[in-house]
Amino acid sequence: MKKNFFKDLCIVLVSYRSRKKIDKTLSVIDKKISIILVENSMDISIKKEFENKYKNVRVIIPRSNDGQGAAFNLAAKKTNKKYLLFMDIDIKIKKNQILKLLKLAKKLKVFGVLTPKINNHNYKNSTIKKINKNLFEVSFNHGCVMLVKKNLFEKVNYFDDNIFLYFEESDLFTRCIKAKLPVYMYNKVNISNPISKSIDKKYHDQYIIVRNWHYCWSKFYYYKKHYGYFAGIFKTMPNFLRAIKNVIVSIFKLEFSKTKYFHAEISGLFFSYLNFQSFYRIKE
Numbered sequence: 001m002k003k004n005f006f007k008d009l010c011i012v013l014v015s016y017r018s019r020k021k022i023d024k025t026l027s028v029i030d031k032k033i034s035i036i037l038v039e040n041s042m043d044i045s046i047k048k049e050f051e052n053k054y055k056n057v058r059v060i061i062p063r064s065n066d067g068q069g070a071a072f073n074l075a076a077k078k079t080n081k082k083y084l085l086f087m088d089i090d091i092k093i094k095k096n097q098i099l100k101l102l103k104l105a106k107k108l109k110v111f112g113v114l115t116p117k118i119n120n121h122n123y124k125n126s127t128i129k130k131i132n133k134n135l136f137e138v139s140f141n142h143g144c145v146m147l148v149k150k151n152l153f154e155k156v157n158y159f160d161d162n163i164f165l166y167f168e169e170s171d172l173f174t175r176c177i178k179a180k181l182p183v184y185m186y187n188k189v190n191i192s193n194p195i196s197k198s199i200d201k202k203y204h205d206q207y208i209i210v211r212n213w214h215y216c217w218s219k220f221y222y223y224k225k226h227y228g229y230f231a232g233i234f235k236t237m238p239n240f241l242r243a244i245k246n247v248i249v250s251i252f253k254l255e256f257s258k259t260k261y262f263h264a265e266i267s268g269l270f271f272s273y274l275n276f277q278s279f280y281r282i283k284e
Contacts, residue, residue, distance in 0.1 A: 009102055010034045010081035014071040015089045016282075017041040022050060022089060030095045031056050034081060038062060038071035065281060069159030069168035076150065076158060084153065088144040090194050097189045101147050104135075104186055112156065112176025113169075114147040116189035123185060131184070138185045139177065143169025144193045152181055160225075164278040165214035167222040174226050206282045209264045213280040216243075216268035221278075233273070240269050 011033055015022050022037065029035060035057045039046045047059035062074055072086050083105055085098065097116065105114050117123075121142060128137040146169065156175045159168050173183045216239055224232035243265035250258040268280070 004032075005099070006030065006033045006102070008082040009085060009098075010036055010075075010079045010083070011085045011087060011098075012072055012075040013037045013087055013089050014068045015039055015041075015046075016065070017043060017046070018089055019046065019049075022046070023053075025087075025089055025091070026050065026054050026057060028092075028094075030098070033098070034058075034079070036060060036075040036079060038075050040065040040067075040071055066161065067164035067168075067278075069163050070161045073158040073161060076153060079150075082150055084148050084150055086143070086146045086148070088193075091144050091191065092194075093145065093191060097191070100189050101145075101186065105147055105149065108184070109149075110152065110181065111149065111184055112152065112179070112181030113141075113173060113183045115141040115143075115183070115185050116145050116191045117185055117187040118142045118144065119190055119192045121193075127185075128182075134186060134188045136185045136187070137182045139183070140170060140173055141183065141185050142193050143172075145191055146172075155179065156181065162277065163218050163221065164280075165211065165218065167218040171222055171225065208261055210280060210282055212261055212264040213268035214278060216240075216265045217272040217278050217280075220269060220272040224272075236269055236272075239265060243269075 011029060013022070013025065013035065015037065016039075026035065031054070033056060035054070037050065037057060037059045039059055039061055042061050042065065044061060047061055050057050051059050060075060060078060062071060076084055083102060085101070087093065101114060101116065105111070108114065115138075118141060123136065123138060126138045126140040128139055130136050156172070156179050160171050163171060176183055216236065219239065220232040220236045223235045243262045246262040247259050247266070250256065250262065264280075271279070
């Protein structure tokens with residue numbers, strides 16, 4: 001392998017006060033690969049710590065925490081690398097796996113997003129067509145590892161900044177497909193998508209509330225954006241009714257601490273139905 005094979009690649013990571021996960025991930029990535037880390041907590045000490053420790057890493061502190069998609073966009077606009085590999089902070093990926101994805105990307109030339117095969121994911125309903133025994137065109141894949149060509153990523157206008165959390169990859173895939181830029185799954189690279197999230201444990205309770213709020217807000221926003229307002233209502237009404245049922249059950253069982261989680265789902269849908277921007281954030 002040529003020493004400069006990765007010279008056209010930048011790996012982009014996003015975190016929120018996840019020092020241990022940051023360090024664990026950065027320590028195993030080849031030092032010849034350029035890395036941009038966007039620290040959404042805006043903690044300047046994280047920038048100093050990891051830029052000093054890893055010479056191939058640049059830490060960007062955004063002006064505000066606007067979500068993962070917006071952070072990816074910020075990093076993409078700060079690099080002149082030809083290829084961008086967007087990754088969740090806790091993904092385990094090997095050097096040869098990155099190499100395989102990059103080699104294929106350079107052969108494909110024109111594509112929307114190149115993704116690996118995610119272990120334990122069933123691709124039956126998301127496969128559009130089989131290109132060859134290792135490459136499949138898909139309508140959806142988990143967004144934990146996404147390789148894009150920067151100029152084509154710009155063509156579809158990046159990630160949607162309106163989405164703070166969840167459905168950002170679904171929205172990107174849909175726009176790529178509409179622009180006739182295929183989304184591919186490459187099964188020679190297998191990745192496990194961890195259940196854990198890139199956030200410290202002390203924020204766990206708040207994270208569940210934020211997660212529930214934004215999942216529901218983003219789900220309606222995505223379907224409304226691509227298929228119309230009433231399609232969004234149709235797709236999310238089961239979430240709305242289930243959340244109301246769970247609030248009632250929790251009260252009946254005197255499990256009052258759980259009601260906030262279901263209330264967050266109702267609130268997210270309510271504000272999304274009213275076309276409010278996503279606004280709920282972790283409270284410091």
